[in-house]
Amino acid sequence: MSEIAVFFLHGLAYAGLLFLVSSGLTLVFGMMNVLNFAHASFYMLGAYFAYSLVQVIGNFWLALIISPLLLMLIGAVIERFLLRKVHVLGHVHELLLTFGIAYIIHEGVKWIWGTSPQAMTITGFLAGTVQFMGITYPVYRLFLFSVAVALGLAMALVLFKTRIGIIVRAAVDDSAMVEALGINVPLVFMGVFAVGAALSGFAGVAAGPLLSVFPGMAESILIDAFVVIVVGGMGSLGGAVLASFIIGQLQSFGVILFPQFSLALIYMLMALVLVVKPEGLFGEKQ
Amino acid sequence: MPAAKSAVSRWGLPLGLALLAAMPWIMPPFQLRLITEAIIFSLYAVSYNLLLGYAGLLSFGHAMFFGVGAFATALALNHLAGIPLFLAVALGTGFTAMVGLVVGLLLLRVKGTPFALLTLAFNALVFAIAVKWHTVTGGDDGLSISPPAVNLGLFQLSPSNPIDMYYLTVVVIGLAVAYCWYFTRTAMGQSVLLIRENEERMRFLGYNTNVARLNLFIIAGALAGLAGSFYAVFNSFVSQDAVSIAMTTKVLLMTYIGGTASFVGPIVGAVFYTYVQDFLSDLTENWPLIMGVLFILMVLFAPGGLSGLAKSLAARLRGANNHERGPDENH
Numbered sequence: 001m002s003e004i005a006v007f008f009l010h011g012l013a014y015a016g017l018l019f020l021v022s023s024g025l026t027l028v029f030g031m032m033n034v035l036n037f038a039h040a041s042f043y044m045l046g047a048y049f050a051y052s053l054v055q056v057i058g059n060f061w062l063a064l065i066i067s068p069l070l071l072m073l074i075g076a077v078i079e080r081f082l083l084r085k086v087h088v089l090g091h092v093h094e095l096l097l098t099f100g101i102a103y104i105i106h107e108g109v110k111w112i113w114g115t116s117p118q119a120m121t122i123t124g125f126l127a128g129t130v131q132f133m134g135i136t137y138p139v140y141r142l143f144l145f146s147v148a149v150a151l152g153l154a155m156a157l158v159l160f161k162t163r164i165g166i167i168v169r170a171a172v173d174d175s176a177m178v179e180a181l182g183i184n185v186p187l188v189f190m191g192v193f194a195v196g197a198a199l200s201g202f203a204g205v206a207a208g209p210l211l212s213v214f215p216g217m218a219e220s221i222l223i224d225a226f227v228v229i230v231v232g233g234m235g236s237l238g239g240a241v242l243a244s245f246i247i248g249q250l251q252s253f254g255v256i257l258f259p260q261f262s263l264a265l266i267y268m269l270m271a272l273v274l275v276v277k278p279e280g281l282f283g284e285k286q
Numbered sequence: 287m288p289a290a291k292s293a294v295s296r297w298g299l300p301l302g303l304a305l306l307a308a309m310p311w312i313m314p315p316f317q318l319r320l321i322t323e324a325i326i327f328s329l330y331a332v333s334y335n336l337l338l339g340y341a342g343l344l345s346f347g348h349a350m351f352f353g354v355g356a357f358a359t360a361l362a363l364n365h366l367a368g369i370p371l372f373l374a375v376a377l378g379t380g381f382t383a384m385v386g387l388v389v390g391l392l393l394l395r396v397k398g399t400p401f402a403l404l405t406l407a408f409n410a411l412v413f414a415i416a417v418k419w420h421t422v423t424g425g426d427d428g429l430s431i432s433p434p435a436v437n438l439g440l441f442q443l444s445p446s447n448p449i450d451m452y453y454l455t456v457v458v459i460g461l462a463v464a465y466c467w468y469f470t471r472t473a474m475g476q477s478v479l480l481i482r483e484n485e486e487r488m489r490f491l492g493y494n495t496n497v498a499r500l501n502l503f504i505i506a507g508a509l510a511g512l513a514g515s516f517y518a519v520f521n522s523f524v525s526q527d528a529v530s531i532a533m534t535t536k537v538l539l540m541t542y543i544g545g546t547a548s549f550v551g552p553i554v555g556a557v558f559y560t561y562v563q564d565f566l567s568d569l570t571e572n573w574p575l576i577m578g579v580l581f582i583l584m585v586l587f588a589p590g591g592l593s594g595l596a597k598s599l600a601a602r603l604r605g606a607n608n609h610e611r612g613p614d615e616n617h
Contacts, residue, residue: 035399085586092344095402096542097585099346103535104578111572219531223410226403234400263418267411271392274404278395 002135013141015248016148022228022240024199030235031192037098040222041105042197046204047213068201075197079190120208233283310449318448322455324560326516329459331540331552332466333509339546342482347405350412353529355382355511356518360431375515382511390503416526428525545591
């Protein structure tokens with residue numbers, strides 16, 4: 001019984017991480033209609049920045065703040081000077097551009113930090129364990145899940161209850177009208193993209209101590225995050241929550257129940273959703 | 287101007303074929319291997335451009351076809367004793383076509399960005415199978431193969447001999463590329479082009495656009511499988527690299543650097559990529575970074591790729607302002 005609880009918690013922790021990654025991806029797609037292939041590369045950059053920051057200043061919490069801010073800056077620059085330029089050429093070019101950026105970051109990381117995995121150590125309260133209901137569980141995994149829940153709530157609040165959220169959502173539906181009301185729409189999109197990049201950087205820092213930091217970390221999470229937004233429905237925050245939960249549990253229990261096919265389970269889920277509801281669980285029909 | 291064009295089309299093909307036939311006498315053997323590789327990748331890139339340039343389908347999963355073709359051929363050669371080389375290649379290509387049918391039926395239900403994303407996920411699935419299914423695919427170790435010689439009655443061609451392998455590749459891959467060219471001229475190929483331009487109208491005219499798209503997906507997949515199959519024979523080895531996301535990235539870079547707007551663009555790109563990689567990898571181990579930067583520059587400043595640049599340069603030299611309609615101009 002307690003073993004099942006442990007696996008359930010493992011699933012929750014991974015679901016938390018998946019949601020952290022896919023929330024930014026979904027935000028950018030939902031608001032700007034751009035599928036950002038470089039999202040997972042931002043995540044990896046966030047983790048590497050944090051790794052270097054922890055080496056230098058030795059404080060994980062500071063890294064958790066500074067690294068996303070750096071990514072926010074990088075995101076703003078990329079949107080302003082690259083992405084905006086190809087916007088007129090259409091979706092294919094936007095996709096290809098982010099794909100190229102992902103490729104460059106991937107090779108750049110290998111060039112700067114090398115190819116071997118780096119361990120990111122945490123100290124103090126986060127490194128410990130807690131005991132409850134007869135099990136001992138690492139604090140860090142619980143922390144990961146709590147952060148994801150807090151972030152999801154905060155995003156929902158900002159998007160649906162504040163003026164900023166109204167402006168952003170309106171800019172998607174009718175950018176000409178919003179522009180006419182005196183709002184700088186290109187600036188709004190730059191902001192959305194920068195926040196998306198910051199979110200992925202944050203997820204990267206959070207993932208560092210759990211998975212260690214290595215050049216392949218972008219690719220593996222990118223595909224899982226894609227599965228999340230396909231299953232949940234592209235651009236739907238609620239869909240991302242539900243799909244993260246399902247896939248987190250599937251990964252966790254898959255390993256003990258079907259060790260041979262645990263990798264294939266989430267793709268089977270994806271194929272199933274595609275057959276039954278191609279637009280995803282919470283997605284809107286195209 | 288029309289005279290110049292007809293001279294090119296009259297002499298270009300025979301000259302090109304003569305050059306290809308003479309290659310083993312002009313080039314040293316180590317160069318021949320590089321050329322053979324470039325030719326194999328030309329078919330891979332041309333098949334990719336049937337999807338991207340002609341049908342407007344952006345796929346991030348073309349390596350699944352390339353790799354499936356490579357593995358299926360390797361498995362046929364290793365497990366079916368005495369199988370002729372061409373039969374093994376045909377089995378690999380045919381099996382890839384079947385994979386194309388199954389994947390196409392699932393994926394073509396969605397369009398645009400979700401399609402691009404799903405192709406990547408399916409590529410990842412196939413890659414995961416190649417890594418995990420150790421007993422069949424060899425996992426991390428890959429599979430070694432010893433391709434048999436092709437008996438042509440009067441003489442034999444052995445894949446382990448660079449010159450023989452070169453001629454085998456030129457003939458078979460050349461015919462496949464020629465078929466691709468022919469396909470873009472057929473009614474079916476043209477209808478795919480028109481579907482990209484205006485799907486609604488085509489449906490109104492009575493075309494079943496889903497079937498046309500599925501056909502194209504299967505053909506492009508099978509041809510990529512043929513390229514993969516030759517790649518396995520050429521290296522006498524196949525590993526998970528053949529199905530990796532990196533192999534998909536490679537075809538995307540080749541096609542895009544060459545240019546999606548014309549039929550020859552991807553061929554130019556494949557040759558360019560193979561040679562630049564060979565050149566740069568001697569200089570620095572970070573050569574992929576340079577390829578990535580080149581790719582970004584192309585996307586930003588020259589969406590027509592190298593062939594597009596050549597076209598506009600030629601037009602400027604002639605002082606003419608001709609707008610030749612390529613397959614990729616109306617995005």
